[in-house]
Amino acid sequence: MLYYFFDIDGTLLLSGGAGRVAMTQVMKEMFDLDELHRVEVHGRTDRGIVEELFSKHKIPLDQQRRIEFSDRYHDLLPESMQQCEGLLMPGAVDLLEQLSELPKVKLGILTGNSESAAWTKLKHFGLDHFFEFGGYGGDHALRDDVARQTLVNCRNTYPDHTIEPAQAWVVGDTVNDITCARAIGAKVVAVATGGADLASLQEHQPDLLLSDLSDHQHFLNATHGSVKP
Ligand SMILES: [Mg+2]
The missing domain is CATH 3.40.50.1000 (HAD superfamily/HAD-like)
Incomplete structure (x- = not known):
């Protein structure tokens, strides 16, 4: 086997960048951030990416924020996949x-x-x-x-x-x-x-x-x- x-x-x-588009939207909604610091995504994990993103913006990432970010990201991703030309x-x-x-x-x-x-x-x-x-x-x-x-x-x-x-x-x-x-x-x-x-x-x-x-x-x-x- x-x-x-x-x-x-x-x-x-x-x-087609759908993940980045959705994450950018979540950060806009949660923290009114218009532009995100660049974070390497190739070969990385979502958990690692989110941790680095919050760290670069000097925003503490507690469990509640982690869940709020993740829930909203998963809400937005299907539409983001439709919009981006993957x-x-x-x-x-x-x-x-x-x-x-x-x-x-x-x-x-x-x-x-x-x-x-x-x-x-x-x-x-x-x-x-x-x-x-x-x-x-x-x-x-x-x-x-x-x-x-x-x-x-x-x-x-x-x-x-x-x-x-x-x-x-x-x-x-x-x-x-x-x-x-x-x-x-x-x-x-x-x-x-x-x-x-x-x-x-x-x-x-x-x-x-x-x-x-x-x-x-x-x-x-x-x-x-x-x-x-
Ligand atoms: Mg890969």
Whole structure:
């Protein structure tokens, strides 16, 4: 059995900045801020992004504010996805279709998005039905912790499976995706459609490096070809 843990932004789709638009609107509503300090979002978690955003604006982030921010962000995101011109990454849908038809393959999500934001983005593009479990960045500031949680959630989803980390393939677009895979002992496909170029991904030695997800045969041979029946 193989378990694929897919990142969302920059790997399966681009939201066209929908998250940033929604977050900017929330900060406007909560604190009357017109312009936000820039915060790196590629490969980061929602929790980490929000913590840095509040810190840069010198606004204390207590539990009540965290919940208020998160609730409003999740309210606004579906409309923000409609407004922003996002797109699917080349080959992503066909690859998910091929993987989902294979026996002994399970598909999950490993994303920096909070759970609600992740499913909003997947549903917007009709990708939600491919995935049966996930780990999310709403509760963990560090992506390595999201990876650990994804493995736990995967095991909880299939309690009768014995799941070794080496049976998991993380698929993601940033150096953080590679390092979080290593943190749990998983293999990793790095794809240069989002937050990093081929050369910087190569430096961190992913098991497979692709310019995009359109060469399905290459992807399947490298990740699935080695699986024992
Ligand atoms: Mg990403």
